[in-house]
Amino acid sequence: MRPHLSRSKRLRLSLLSVFAAIALARVHAPIQLSAQVDPLPAWNEGAARTAIMAFVQATTDPASKDFVPPPDRIATFDQDGTLWVEHPMYTQVVYCLDRVPALVRAKPQLANTEPFKTVLTGNLEAVARLPVPELQKILVATLTGMSVDQFQTQVKLWIDSARDRRWKRPYTDLKYEPMIEVLNFMRAKGYRTYIVTGGGQDFVRVFADKAYGIPPEQVVGTASGTKFEYGENGEPYLLKAPKLLLNDNNAGKPEGIHLMIGRQPHAAFCNSTGDRQMLEYTKAGKGRRLAVLILHDDATREYAYGPAQGLPETRVGVFPQALYDEAKKGGWVVVSMKNDWKRIFAFEP
Amino acid sequence: MRPHLSRSKRLRLSLLSVFAAIALARVHAPIQLSAQVDPLPAWNEGAARTAIMAFVQATTDPASKDFVPPPDRIATFDQDGTLWVEHPMYTQVVYCLDRVPALVRAKPQLANTEPFKTVLTGNLEAVARLPVPELQKILVATLTGMSVDQFQTQVKLWIDSARDRRWKRPYTDLKYEPMIEVLNFMRAKGYRTYIVTGGGQDFVRVFADKAYGIPPEQVVGTASGTKFEYGENGEPYLLKAPKLLLNDNNAGKPEGIHLMIGRQPHAAFCNSTGDRQMLEYTKAGKGRRLAVLILHDDATREYAYGPAQGLPETRVGVFPQALYDEAKKGGWVVVSMKNDWKRIFAFEP
Numbered sequence: 001m002r003p004h005l006s007r008s009k010r011l012r013l014s015l016l017s018v019f020a021a022i023a024l025a026r027v028h029a030p031i032q033l034s035a036q037v038d039p040l041p042a043w044n045e046g047a048a049r050t051a052i053m054a055f056v057q058a059t060t061d062p063a064s065k066d067f068v069p070p071p072d073r074i075a076t077f078d079q080d081g082t083l084w085v086e087h088p089m090y091t092q093v094v095y096c097l098d099r100v101p102a103l104v105r106a107k108p109q110l111a112n113t114e115p116f117k118t119v120l121t122g123n124l125e126a127v128a129r130l131p132v133p134e135l136q137k138i139l140v141a142t143l144t145g146m147s148v149d150q151f152q153t154q155v156k157l158w159i160d161s162a163r164d165r166r167w168k169r170p171y172t173d174l175k176y177e178p179m180i181e182v183l184n185f186m187r188a189k190g191y192r193t194y195i196v197t198g199g200g201q202d203f204v205r206v207f208a209d210k211a212y213g214i215p216p217e218q219v220v221g222t223a224s225g226t227k228f229e230y231g232e233n234g235e236p237y238l239l240k241a242p243k244l245l246l247n248d249n250n251a252g253k254p255e256g257i258h259l260m261i262g263r264q265p266h267a268a269f270c271n272s273t274g275d276r277q278m279l280e281y282t283k284a285g286k287g288r289r290l291a292v293l294i295l296h297d298d299a300t301r302e303y304a305y306g307p308a309q310g311l312p313e314t315r316v317g318v319f320p321q322a323l324y325d326e327a328k329k330g331g332w333v334v335v336s337m338k339n340d341w342k343r344i345f346a347f348e349p
Numbered sequence: 350m351r352p353h354l355s356r357s358k359r360l361r362l363s364l365l366s367v368f369a370a371i372a373l374a375r376v377h378a379p380i381q382l383s384a385q386v387d388p389l390p391a392w393n394e395g396a397a398r399t400a401i402m403a404f405v406q407a408t409t410d411p412a413s414k415d416f417v418p419p420p421d422r423i424a425t426f427d428q429d430g431t432l433w434v435e436h437p438m439y440t441q442v443v444y445c446l447d448r449v450p451a452l453v454r455a456k457p458q459l460a461n462t463e464p465f466k467t468v469l470t471g472n473l474e475a476v477a478r479l480p481v482p483e484l485q486k487i488l489v490a491t492l493t494g495m496s497v498d499q500f501q502t503q504v505k506l507w508i509d510s511a512r513d514r515r516w517k518r519p520y521t522d523l524k525y526e527p528m529i530e531v532l533n534f535m536r537a538k539g540y541r542t543y544i545v546t547g548g549g550q551d552f553v554r555v556f557a558d559k560a561y562g563i564p565p566e567q568v569v570g571t572a573s574g575t576k577f578e579y580g581e582n583g584e585p586y587l588l589k590a591p592k593l594l595l596n597d598n599n600a601g602k603p604e605g606i607h608l609m610i611g612r613q614p615h616a617a618f619c620n621s622t623g624d625r626q627m628l629e630y631t632k633a634g635k636g637r638r639l640a641v642l643i644l645h646d647d648a649t650r651e652y653a654y655g656p657a658q659g660l661p662e663t664r665v666g667v668f669p670q671a672l673y674d675e676a677k678k679g680g681w682v683v684v685s686m687k688n689d690w691k692r693i694f695a696f697e698p
Contacts (some may be wrong), residue, residue, distance in 0.1 A: 071564055148607060205611050215420055216611030217566075222473050226607050228600035228626050236626070236633045238607050245594065247609065251577035258497060258587050259594065260609060262554050262565030277577050277585070284585045 010051035038067065039185040043177040048292075048335045052182065055290040060189045061267060070190045074265045076220075076257060076278060079197035079204060081271040081317040082294055083212060085164070085174040087303040088316065092199050094171075095158055096166070097127070116141075141142040143200060144224055144242040151240055155206040169347065172211040177346045182269065182329040183212055191267070196257060198249040198274050199222040202240065220249040220260045253278035272317040276326070283330060291332040293323070300336040301348075380491040388534040391527040391692040397684045401531065404639040408615060409538045414686065415637035419539045423614045425569075425606060425627060426532070426545035428553060430620040430666040431643055432561060434523040436652040441548050443520075444507055446476070448491040456602070465490075492549060493573055504555040518660040518696065521560040527690045531618065532561055540616070545606060546570040547598040547623050551589065569609045571597040578630060602627035615639065620646075621666040625675070631650075642672070646688040650697075673687055 016146045043049040055153050058066040059073070080086035092222060100119040110116040111123050115134035118126050127135075147155070161294055164171055195335050201221030209213040226242040230236055252279050255266065267290035268282040270277070279291040295303050296317065306319035327334050337344065368636035392398040395605040396572050408414040408422070449468040452459060459465040464483035469678065470625050476484075495503070513520055544563050546553055550570030557563040579585055597605045603626050616639035617624070617631040628640040646653050647664065653660050655668035676683050686693065 073556075111387070201608075201611075209420075217609070219611065223608055226604045228603050228630070236604060236629045238630075254585070254587060255575045255576050259550075259572055260566070262550075262568065280585045281577070281587075 007148075036194050039056045039188070040178065040181045042181055042341060044340055044342045046340050047065075048340045050331050051333045052292065054292070055267065055288065056186060056189050056191075058287055060191075066264055068110070068287065072263060072266065073186075073189075073191040074194065074261060074263050075186050075195040075267040075269070076211050076265040077193045077268075077281070078270040078272070078278070079195050079199055079221075080277050082260050082269055082275075082298065083175055083195070084171065086271075086303065087296070088345070090199065090316065091171045091201050092163075094162070095155065095203070096138050096142040097124075098156070098158060098162065100138065103141055105179045118258050140242045140262065143203070143248070144240040146240055148202065148226060148238045148240060151202060155203055159207050167345075167347075172207055173347055174204065175211055176341070176343065177343050177348075179269065180212065184198070186267070187213070190218070192218065194218045194220060194257075194261060195267075196268075196278060198247075198253075200224075201246075201248070220248060220256045222252075224245060238280075243326065249274040251277045254281035255283070268292065269294070272319050273294065273323050274284055274318070276323060277289050279327075279332060280330075283332070292335060293319075293327045293332050295319070295333045295337060297336050298341075304338075352575060363606055384393040389527065389530045390539070391530055391690060393689055393691045395689050397682050397689045400682045401639070403642065404616065404637065405535060405538050405540075409540075417615055418634065421612060421615065422535075422538075422540040423543065423612050424535050424540045424616040424618070425543045425545040425611060425614040426617075427619040427621070427627070428544050428548055428570075428626050430645065431618055431624075432524055432528050432532075432544070435522065435620075435649065435666050436645070436654065439548065439665065440513075440520045441552050443513075444504065444552070445487050445491040445509070446473075447466055447507060447511065449487065451491055478624075489591045492552070493589040495589055497551065497575060497587045498549060501555050504552055508556050512604070516694075516696075521566045521577065522696055523694065524560055525690070526692050527577070529552070529561070529620060529695070535616070536562070541567065541608075543567045543569060543614075545597065545602050545617075545627060547596075547602075549573075550597070569597060569605045571595060571601075597628070600626045601607050603630035606630070617641065617644070620645065621668050622672050623667070625672060628676075628681060629679075632681070640676070640679065641684060642668075642676045642681050643684045644668070644673075644686060647690075647693070650693050651686055653687075 011077055037072065040049055040053065046118065051292040058064045059068040061067060080090055084091070104116055104120060107191055111120065115127070115130045115137055118124045118130060150285070157182055159170065159172060162171060162297055163169060164174060167174065168294050187193055193212075193214055195204060195212070195218065197220070199221050201219055201223040203219050205216040205219045208219050209216065223246045224246075225241045225245045227241045228236060229239045246252060246259065250273075257278065264285040265278075265282045266285065266288070268278050269292045270279055271294040275293075279293070283289050285290045296302060296306055296319075297311065305317065307321040325332070326332070335341075362520055366592055389398055389402065407413045408417040410416060426432055433440070449465055453465055453469060460469065464476070464479045464486055467479060468487065492500070508519065508521060511520060512518060513523060516523065527615045533692050542561075542563055544553060544557055546569070547555070548569055548570050550572040553570050554565040554568045558565065571593075572595045574590045574594045575587040577585060578588045583657070590669055595601060595605050597609065602624060606627065613634040614627075614631045615634065615637075617627050618641045619628055620643040624642075632638050632640045645651060645655055645668075646660070654666065656670040656673045657671065671682070675681070684690075
């Protein structure tokens with residue numbers, strides 16, 4: 001087994017922040033928005049909206065000098081913090097912790113074995129104090145060792161039933177309406193939209209089609225290997241193996257894009273330092289390119305963290321001042337959730 | 350660097366067979382075939398043609414019990430020996446050997462260093478006798494160590510100018526016309542066609558779109574990792590690293606399909622023992638599935654090898670009797686190139 005440090009570090013960091021202020025928000029029925037006239041109705045007028053619209057117009061108009069032929073129209077989207085809420089804890093980490101009781105039911109001896117013993121106490125502060133190799137065991141035990149089919153079934157059951165703590169809603173309700181509009185708008189203009197996530201590729205594939213309209217083959221994520229095996233009756237299946245194939249964070253994002261897509265994206269939408277290389281790679285391509293950084297600066301409607309308005313960074317979605325400076329210097333588009341998004345969630349009034 | 354045994358073994362085996370009978374064939378101008386009425390005009394009437402047509406009809410007719418929704422219509426195709434000629438030596442191996450002189454011009458000290466010294470003699474029998482680790486050095490030196498862009502440029506120049514020894518034609522002319530018809534037919538019926546090759550993913554991506562109508566993101570192959578780097582002026586690029594990410598042979602084929610596509614194919618077209626697990630994986634899916642094995646049994650128009658008519662196996666495209674037996678037992682479709690293909694190449698009269 002190869003080390004799995006980066007995700008574990010993220011796990012640990014995110015666990016450390018699990019006690020961040022969690023406020024209950026009002027729960028409302030979803031409202032369908034018509035996009036027949038304005039493709040981005042959840043966006044306020046402003047520089048960010050204008051830049052996105054102008055980019056899509058220029059790259060899809062055959063008369064434009066910036067025209068991009070349809071096969072090259074690739075747009076990549078980070079998931080956590082870009083398409084849905086990542087605060088106070090990555091959703092996949094919640095999944096892994098939630099899986100532990102079932103794991104212990106199947107193997108009762110784990111109840112007295114670390115790190116599972118600590119997880120079962122429900123004391124997340126104690127969980128966060130576990131050494132990294134112990135935290136890795138939780139990931140390995142909950143994300144590998146089963147067939148691909150079994151894993152997909154487990155995740156599907158969970159994603160359909162689990163509720164987040166703040167909004168008391170399915171996690172897939174916590175997708176950002178303005179970003180769903182961007183996905184739909186760009187697809188309508190001939191772009192193929194890919195998720196490029198530090199999260200697990202197999203995890204995100206389970207719900208990406210339903211949640212975002214993104215099919216499995218357009219989800220690039222951190223991937224463990226699989227092992228082709230034969231079952232009791234000789235039937236072949238793929239076993240999820242505890243072997244890291246692709247750590248889809250930082251430099252792993254452009255590397256994963258090359259492996260899985262083989263084309264340099266024309267647009268990338270992101271929100272944290274783990275996306276830096278993907279944004280740089282996107283902007284480095286010839287012709288007009290779009291790099292978008294989303295700033296979490298809305299403490300009321302979502303969360304505020306990062307370098308905006310002098311807010312302290314959190315441990316999730318790290319966004320240091322240096323990234324902000326690079327964005328400004330490199331002509332990246334910085335989106336303020338507070339100012340640029342009229343509506344954040346579809347369920348808002 | 351991780352070991353690269355399987356491809357090197359294949360390289361060695363293919364080099365051993367490089368002196369297999371090479372006969373010159375007539376060279377004729379390409380003829381355009383109309384497929385307006387019959388989608389498979391290069392196929393003779395017979396069980397194989399009927400089975401392929403019936404499968405496509407049944408899985409794309411909404412009234413059929415075997416109907417497959419468009420997003421799930423995935424068909425995978427091995428390349429060497431399935432879409433184009435693999436005998437007497439894999440085309441990519443020819444490329445690697447052809448690159449050695451340029452390599453030595455760039456680094457003259459290599460001229461007196463093995464294995465490059467032996468390759469420069471042009472004595473392929475001697476090349477074939479080199480130990481496997483030495484042969485690996487040729488692969489590493491010619492397939493890694495340059496940027497992705499540089500590699501693509503090198504392969505493109507080569508594929509446009511190199512000629513095979515028997516037909517004196519570009520290698521991409523040696524694609525099988527009946528298989529091009531199958532690709533076009535299935536795509537017209539809503540299938541997405543993927544190459545799943547033991548050959549190099551980056552190598553095949555350079556010409557797959559032009560040769561087969563298959564875009565880079567639909568080429569799954571043996572893949573080395575890349576490394577995100579910055580050039581002299583700070584510009585980001587991807588360096589091809591000597592690290593094997595995916596050995597897309599044998600069990601690596603279904604594993605690669607899961608990594609890159611995330612769906613079980615409904616149809617797979619193959620020709621050798623390295624495809625066995627992909628065929629089994631395809632057939633193991635629910636509903637109607639199609640597994641096709643192509644038998645190289647036409648010594649006159651192409652090559653004859655494998656278990657047909659008691660022919661000895663060659664070192665390329667290994668196809669033992671056991672695979673033939675599994676095909677017969679498992680309801681796979683076996684295609685005889687001699688009997689089922691009216692025309693093998695587009696350039697035939």
